[in-house]
Amino acid sequence: MSDTIMKDNSHPYVHGHSDRESERLHFQASKLAELLHDGTRYPPKSRVLEAACGVGAQTLILAQNSPGAEFLSVDISYGSLAQAKDRVLQEGITNVTFHQADVYDLPFKPETFDHIFICFLLEHLADPLLALISLKGILRPHGTITIIEGDHGSAFFHPDSPEAHRIIDCLVQLQRQGGGNALIGRELGHLMTDAGFTDVTVSPRQVYADQSRPESFDGVKKIFIAMVEGVCRQAIEEGLADKEMWEKGIRDLYRTTEQDGSFCYTFFKAVGRKE
Numbered sequence: 001m002s003d004t005i006m007k008d009n010s011h012p013y014v015h016g017h018s019d020r021e022s023e024r025l026h027f028q029a030s031k032l033a034e035l036l037h038d039g040t041r042y043p044p045k046s047r048v049l050e051a052a053c054g055v056g057a058q059t060l061i062l063a064q065n066s067p068g069a070e071f072l073s074v075d076i077s078y079g080s081l082a083q084a085k086d087r088v089l090q091e092g093i094t095n096v097t098f099h100q101a102d103v104y105d106l107p108f109k110p111e112t113f114d115h116i117f118i119c120f121l122l123e124h125l126a127d128p129l130l131a132l133i134s135l136k137g138i139l140r141p142h143g144t145i146t147i148i149e150g151d152h153g154s155a156f157f158h159p160d161s162p163e164a165h166r167i168i169d170c171l172v173q174l175q176r177q178g179g180g181n182a183l184i185g186r187e188l189g190h191l192m193t194d195a196g197f198t199d200v201t202v203s204p205r206q207v208y209a210d211q212s213r214p215e216s217f218d219g220v221k222k223i224f225i226a227m228v229e230g231v232c233r234q235a236i237e238e239g240l241a242d243k244e245m246w247e248k249g250i251r252d253l254y255r256t257t258e259q260d261g262s263f264c265y266t267f268f269k270a271v272g273r274k275e
């Protein structure tokens with residue numbers, strides 16, 4: 001147990017590894033499954049590496065959508081991997097195995113995998129280009145890589161609120177202090193090309209919530225606002241916000257999910273190939 005905790009603390013992860021964050025990741029993956037996994041299906045017998053599977057939220061969707069493919073899902077966190085394994089077992093999924101690994105230093109032979117899938121990882125890395133180059137090494141020629149990332153600069157809403165934008169910016173700054181980049185979605189195209197992938201395409205995938213689709217407000221609250229709320233203590237401790245401003249920002253974010261409100265956010269999905 002202490003070994004697990006020690007290893008989980010050995011790398012910065014701005015959202016932490018709490019049960020609440022684990023549930024947020026599962027809710028996020030299931031709510032956005034259609035939007036983000038559309039177009040991602042792997043042929044039977046293909047070997048797919050899922051890099052940074054976390055608690056297995058995307059793993060379940062990947063494995064169910066491509067039941068004939070063989071997934072190897074890795075993460076740096078032993079604690080998250082243990083949760084991912086339990087969840088996959090509970091769902092009766094048999095085409096996934098798990099391995100602890102750091103994407104900068106992958107313990108696989110060159111050209112081992114037919115495809116690579118990454119979701120919400122690059123935003124947390126200090127050197128995403130190096131990670132992509134490392135991943136390219138274990139992909140076979142003509143194999144594909146699929147990357148999904150958010151971009152917190154893409155959030156806009158009604159009623160608009162400077163305090164709401166400021167607390168979102170606190171999250172961006174905290175992630176930057178940890179070496180990450182919460183605005184990485186807009187950079188996927190050049191990062192993949194710089195890493196040497198070809199046939200790179202990037203598709204923006206937009207979430208939009210308003211009264212014409214009231215159920216979509218639930219996603220805004222439980223995915224986006226919950227993520228911002230999760231860094232409240234850190235933001236105040238680091239002096240990025242005071243309590244009053246933070247509370248007003250959160251109130252204003254919730255206000256966008258009322259009858260006359262609206263909320264918009266864009267994810268970016270990029271696909272490329274190794275020559």
Ligand SMILES: C[S@@+](CC[C@H](N)C(=O)[O-])C[C@H]1O[C@@H](n2cnc3c(N)ncnc32)[C@H](O)[C@@H]1O
Pocket residue numbers: 011013025026029051052053054055056057058074075076077080101102103104118119120121124
């Ligand atoms: C936001 S979670 C995303 C998990 C999952 N892909 C999802 O969408 O639910 C980011 C994950 O990246 C993992 N991670 C961070 N740095 C890593 C590294 N260098 N190598 C492997 N995994 C890493 C963290 O442990 C965490 O589980």
